[in-house]
Amino acid sequence: MTEKFLPVQDYLPDSGTYELLPFKFEPVGADEVILTNLTGEFLYLKREKLDSLVSHRLAPSDADYRALRARHFIRQPNDRATLDLLALKTRTRLSRLANFTNLHLFVVTLRCDHACHYCQVSRQSEDRQSFDMSEETADRALDLVFRSPNPAIKIEFQGGEPLLNFPLVRYVVEKAEQRNRVERRDLQFVVATTLSMVTDEILEFCRVHGIHISTSLDGPEDLHNRNRPRPGRDSHRKFTDGLKKARDVLGYDAVSAVMTTSPASLPRAREIVDEYIEHGFDSIFLRPLSPYGFAIKTKSYQAYDAGSWLEFYRAGMDYIIDLNKRGVRFVEHYSSVILKKMLTNDDPMFVDLMSPCGAGISAVVFNYDGDVYASDESRMLNEMGDATFKLGNVHSDSYRDIFASDALLSVLEDSFASSAPMCSDCAFEPWCGADPVFHHATQGDILGRKPESEFCKRMMGMIRYLLDVMRADPQAKSIFMTWVNS
Amino acid sequence: MLTLSGSALETGLTAPALFRLTTVPDLPAPLRAQRAFLMRGLGDVPEGYPHYLVFDRDPIPANGAAFTRLDEKFAYLSDDDIVHLSPHGHVRTLFRSASNHNSILLTEQCNNYCLMCSQPPKRKDDRWIVDEVRQLVPMMPRTTKSLGITGGEPTLFGDDFLDIIRLCKSWLPTTALHVLSNGRSFADVGFARNYAAVDHPALTVGIPVYSDDPSRHDYVVQEKGAFDETIRGILNLKRFGQRVEIRVVVHKQTFERLPELAEFIARNLVFVDHVALMGLEMMGFTRANLDALWIDPIEYRDELSAAVAVLRAYRIPVSVYNHQLCLINPDVGIAYVKSISDWKNEYVPECDGCARRDECGGFFSSGVKHGYSPSIKPFPHRHPAVD
Amino acid sequence: MMKKIKMIRLELDRSIYSDEAVQKAAYRFIDRFAAIVSRADNSIVVEITFGTESSNQREHVVADFKKELLDQNLRLRIKTETEAVRNLILAYAFSKSGLQE
Ligand code: SF4
Ligand code: SF4
Numbered sequence: 024m025t026e027k028f029l030p031v032q033d034y035l036p037d038s039g040t041y042e043l044l045p046f047k048f049e050p051v052g053a054d055e056v057i058l059t060n061l062t063g064e065f066l067y068l069k070r071e072k073l074d075s076l077v078s079h080r081l082a083p084s085d086a087d088y089r090a091l092r093a094r095h096f097i098r099q100p101n102d103r104a105t106l107d108l109l110a111l112k113t114r115t116r117l118s119r120l121a122n123f124t125n126l127h128l129f130v131v132t133l134r135c136d137h138a139c140h141y142c143q144v145s146r147q148s149e150d151r152q153s154f155d156m157s158e159e160t161a162d163r164a165l166d167l168v169f170r171s172p173n174p175a176i177k178i179e180f181q182g183g184e185p186l187l188n189f190p191l192v193r194y195v196v197e198k199a200e201q202r203n204r205v206e207r208r209d210l211q212f213v214v215a216t217t218l219s220m221v222t223d224e225i226l227e228f229c230r231v232h233g234i235h236i237s238t239s240l241d242g243p244e245d246l247h248n249r250n251r252p253r254p255g256r257d258s259h260r261k262f263t264d265g266l267k268k269a270r271d272v273l274g275y276d277a278v279s280a281v282m283t284t285s286p287a288s289l290p291r292a293r294e295i296v297d298e299y300i301e302h303g304f305d306s307i308f309l310r311p312l313s314p315y316g317f318a319i320k321t322k323s324y325q326a327y328d329a330g331s332w333l334e335f336y337r338a339g340m341d342y343i344i345d346l347n348k349r350g351v352r353f354v355e356h357y358s359s360v361i362l363k364k365m366l367t368n369d370d371p372m373f374v375d376l377m378s379p380c381g382a383g384i385s386a387v388v389f390n391y392d393g394d395v396y397a398s399d400e401s402r403m404l405n406e407m408g409d410a411t412f413k414l415g416n417v418h419s420d421s422y423r424d425i426f427a428s429d430a431l432l433s434v435l436e437d438s439f440a441s442s443a444p445m446c447s448d449c450a451f452e453p454w455c456g457a458d459p460v461f462h463h464a465t466q467g468d469i470l471g472r473k474p475e476s477e478f479c480k481r482m483m484g485m486i487r488y489l490l491d492v493m494r495a496d497p498q499a500k501s502i503f504m505t506w507v508n509s
Numbered sequence: 510m511l512t513l514s515g516s517a518l519e520t521g522l523t524a525p526a527l528f529r530l531t532t533v534p535d536l537p538a539p540l541r542a543q544r545a546f547l548m549r550g551l552g553d554v555p556e557g558y559p560h561y562l563v564f565d566r567d568p569i570p571a572n573g574a575a576f577t578r579l580d581e582k583f584a585y586l587s588d589d590d591i592v593h594l595s596p597h598g599h600v601r602t603l604f605r606s607a608s609n610h611n612s613i614l615l616t617e618q619c620n621n622y623c624l625m626c627s628q629p630p631k632r633k634d635d636r637w638i639v640d641e642v643r644q645l646v647p648m649m650p651r652t653t654k655s656l657g658i659t660g661g662e663p664t665l666f667g668d669d670f671l672d673i674i675r676l677c678k679s680w681l682p683t684t685a686l687h688v689l690s691n692g693r694s695f696a697d698v699g700f701a702r703n704y705a706a707v708d709h710p711a712l713t714v715g716i717p718v719y720s721d722d723p724s725r726h727d728y729v730v731q732e733k734g735a736f737d738e739t740i741r742g743i744l745n746l747k748r749f750g751q752r753v754e755i756r757v758v759v760h761k762q763t764f765e766r767l768p769e770l771a772e773f774i775a776r777n778l779v780f781v782d783h784v785a786l787m788g789l790e791m792m793g794f795t796r797a798n799l800d801a802l803w804i805d806p807i808e809y810r811d812e813l814s815a816a817v818a819v820l821r822a823y824r825i826p827v828s829v830y831n832h833q834l835c836l837i838n839p840d841v842g843i844a845y846v847k848s849i850s851d852w853k854n855e856y857v858p859e860c861d862g863c864a865r866r867d868e869c870g871g872f873f874s875s876g877v878k879h880g881y882s883p884s885i886k887p888f889p890h891r892h893p894a895v896d
Numbered sequence: 897m898m899k900k901i902k903m904i905r906l907e908l909d910r911s912i913y914s915d916e917a918v919q920k921a922a923y924r925f926i927d928r929f930a931a932i933v934s935r936a937d938n939s940i941v942v943e944i945t946f947g948t949e950s951s952n953q954r955e956h957v958v959a960d961f962k963k964e965l966l967d968q969n970l971r972l973r974i975k976t977e978t979e980a981v982r983n984l985i986l987a988y989a990f991s992k993s994g995l996q997e
Contacts, residue, residue: 028624028798031762034728045978045985047971050963061985064776077973083724089766093721093773102723104740106981108777110988111744117989367823368776444923448971474927497815504775504822 035083041097044109048073049450057490062112063364063453064094067494115368125173126386128399129164129195130181131156132188133391136219137253139283155188156391161195163417164389169202170422175209179237181399183391186220196232213237215281217251218265219258226272236269238262240280240302242288242295250285266302281308284335286327292339296346296353306354309339311481329480337488344492347502354506361485363507364454393417395425445473451486512582517598518565521575525595527603527641528560529648532588543648547586548576560594562586589650593641603645611649612657612687613642615670619662621691622731623717625758625802627792630661639669646676655685664694671703678709685711689756692716693735695742705749713752713782716743719763721773729762740778747780754783760802764809771816775823784820786813786844788831791875799880806836807884814838834869835886846870863887902946904958907939908965917968918942924964928957 048056048068056073059065068076068087075081076097081088091097098105133154168176178199180192196212203210212234229236241247244259251258269278280299282288288295292309299307311332339355346353363369388396393416396402401412415425446452473479493500528545534555536544546558554561554570561576563569564584570576577594579586586592589606593599604611615638619630649656656677664670677686686709695701695714716739719729723736746753755774759767767786774784788806789795795802806813813829818840820827829841830848837845847870856863856871863869865888872881908918915933918940922931932943944961946954 028622028731029728031725031728034724034733036724042981043974043977045982046974048967050967061982073970077970089722089725090769092723093769099723101734102737104737104744106985106988107741107744109985112777113985113989368779444920448920448968448975472926474924501818501822504819508823
């Protein structure tokens with residue numbers, strides 16, 4: 024090295040001159056901790072290093088010092104870019120909130136041809152009068168939909184089985200399109216259906232109007248039929264036929280599927296994933312059963328606990344990661360939601376995992392009778408006689424009444440996870456959510472007592488699993504990186 | 510290697526001048542007045558050109574006009590090239606129409622002092638270059654595809670630098686303009702705003718970031734606090750919607766944290782338009798600091814793979830420049846660009862018989878001359894199938 | 897057999913442990929024991945009541961709780977030191993002059 028160049032030591036900061044930036048930590052194993060900062064970045068540190076870090080004794084020549092400074096856990100007093108970047112990333116994270124409601128669920132009928140064990144809202148009934156949404160109700164709901172300031176509007180038709188009231192689906196689609204000629208929003212439609220009653224005529228309507236289909240697939244035939252009883256015990260066959268038809272008409276990507284984990288599903292994670300692959304899906308949502316509906320009524324909502332679900336989840340994920348390594352691209356959505364918060368500045372705004380909670384912000388539900396709820400779960404809770412999360416009714420309340428209602432505001436206010444006890448100092452909080460409806464339903468407390476909460480156990484379990492995998496397996500981490508950016 | 514600067518054999522010039530060259534004998538008179546005629550061998554000498562270039566032993570223009578005689582090193586000169594000639598016989602080629610890599614060196618001064626600078630900065634005031642460039646830009650063919658502005662640090666001239674960008678926008682609106690800057694000047698919001706206000710339709714600034722660790726970057730550029738200014742500069746540029754490319758030279762002082770740097774970019778600067786990961790060029794300071802800088806690229810191939818994988822996962826366009834194909838992992842191939850020279854890709858004896866020579870960028874001539882990896886290994890040809 | 901009430905009493909130096917740290921640590925353990933926190937002169941007293949755990953399990957939990965006390969102390973130090981910069985970042989994030997995307 025020639026004289027005129029200075030050695031690397033000359034560019035290190037003076038010892039003890041750094042400042043701490045906001046971060047939290049959790050123990051990992053006996054002698055390590057994981058640190059997370061405001062924007063969800065993380066790194067591991069030995070315990071004794073944590074002590075020297077907080078006491079401002081960590082030497083600038085220490086490799087951990089470099090990582091901590093580069094990832095914005097500490098800064099030198101002159102590091103102005105650090106604050107700019109942290110602010111920018113925080114802003115990106117929160118920017119989605121500013122757009123307000125995007126997903127509008129229309130429960131067009133409560134009637135259904137299935138009698139699923141874990142569904143309490145649907146009815147086996149011919150009585151259209153009592154359980155179908157009327158055109159008048161739909162009109163009022165649409166008024167509210169277009170009050171949303173969000174440039175994107177997604178209308179999802181739910182039930183019961185929405186195909187049993189397809190004339191109303193048609194009505195809403197056509198009305199919404201008509202209004203949109205003036206409104207010029209990015210308008211999308213989804214029908215959530217088991218596909219058992221799908222006809223060529225319905226599909227043709229979906230094709231012409233660009234409507235997507237979200238259907239249900241719980242696993243192999245016996246499991247699926249057991250979870251989803253209907254007369255003739257042919258739910259799976261109906262699904263298979265319907266899926267083929269729907270794809271033929273609408274195109275491959277216009278049809279997606281969701282899964283419900285019943286206790287019978289728990290030992291069968293691999294088979295369920297294989298079933299999805301067999302039907303040509305490239306993703307799955309390993310969704311735990313919500314503590315609502317039938318389950319709550321019978322006070323047996325713990326059909327299985329977080330521990331057994333986690334076992335199922337880990338088995339499924341191990342298999343899915345293995346598939347990806349063998350070149351089969353296959354995504355698990357629940358993990359993706361968390362990983363997105365770990366690995367990017369984007370908040371995927373998944374309603375269960377938002378902080379503040381997504382209720383009324385990312386989703387709003389219009390029930391068949393005009394009642395408005397903060398989320399699908401709130402509607403189910405109301406079916407159980409708990410109206411806590413009912414925001415109002417389209418026939419009697421104004422936009423203001425509904426979206427500035429105490430029910431919504433107090434939930435929102437109470438649900439910044441960063442203010443809940445335990446969550447406020449939990450290192451996983453930037454990746455976690457609030458789910459006030461869950462905690463209200465299970466603990467009678469919107470904030471929840473996290474040490475005893477199944478939600479918290481599930482989140483901690485998933486987060487620790489994902490962290491361990493990424494740490495032990497760089498290839499899996501690369502795969503996750505592609506998930507969160509797709 | 511091309512000789513871009515050298516001495517003429519003789520010249521009849523009395524004052525320094527810039528000339529755009531032509532071999533077309535019958536240009537309209539007003540255009541002849543703005544060109545120098547490039548004579549090749551015998552033939553009629555058209556009238557009306559202010560200056561003539563002849564080679565070697567070729568006969569001189571019979572009309573007695575002023576001429577400059579060049580040797581064969583300048584034989585590459587052709588139509589629409591632009592040269593600067595001095596009365597002392599100094600020749601500098603400033604623009605070659607056949608090249609897609611023309612660039613304007615705006616100054617040799619710099620506020621960094623990079624270990625591997627290929628154009629070692631000088632302190633002396635060279636603002637005169639700005640005046641020359643003001644003349645040069647309007648002489649360039651308006652069909653020029655791309656043009657670079659380099660230094661030193663071209664932004665050090667402040668408003669004069671912005672003037673040059675404006676001039677390019679006016680005369681060469683369809684020419685993609687690529688500025689190489691260390692980005693620090695843009696930490697000044699006002700300057701970044703003025704730069705954006707030029708509103709050039711095809712302008713990119715390439716800015717080096719050498720590490721996610723500020724002290725490591727500062728060391729490589731030999732300037733405390735440079736990292737902070739550079740990052741703030743990039744943020745300001747993106748805030749005003751400017752195109753930014755991040756340029757990373759990979760060497761012994763930067764390869765270790767290359768994957769971390771990629772993650773830093775993915776997390777903090779995901780909105781940049783391109784990331785270039787470049788091999789070391791054996792020029793300028795690099796040769797003085799060879800021990801501190803040189804590492805066989807084969808030794809950092811895994812870091813390179815990891816960095817490319819991260820950037821690609823986050824959908825940040827990434828290219829790997831100045832590398833030899835046999836020294837990278839196959840998964841880097843997707844980002845590999847056959848770059849290096851716009852004139853002639855050079856190879857070394859080890860390359861003989863390599864099956865992928867056509868796809869490989871080969872070497873800088875400086876690399877061929879001053880040392881290259883001992884790990885160069887030609888790709889075998891697949892044996893032709895025998896029926 | 898009659899269940900004995902398993903009680904453990906911890907006395908913590910107030911010059912080392914803050915009230916807040918002790919409260920937060922105790923909260924994190926509400927699924928494992930009931931705790932009553934009170935103040936004496938220079939100490940904070942934590943009275944821990946267990947359920948049916950074996951003495952071995954109890955020892956483990958108490959050991960974990962002591963670690964948690966130290967962690968909470970550390971968390972508070974970090975929080976106190978970074979409060980101002982946190983507010984600054986949030987103020988920047990919500991200000992109009994941030995990067996427009
Ligand atoms: S719910 Fe549990 S895991 Fe999530 S932030 Fe709160 S304490 Fe942490
Ligand atoms: S042997 Fe030569 S031509 Fe072939 S890949 Fe290596 S450097 Fe390129």
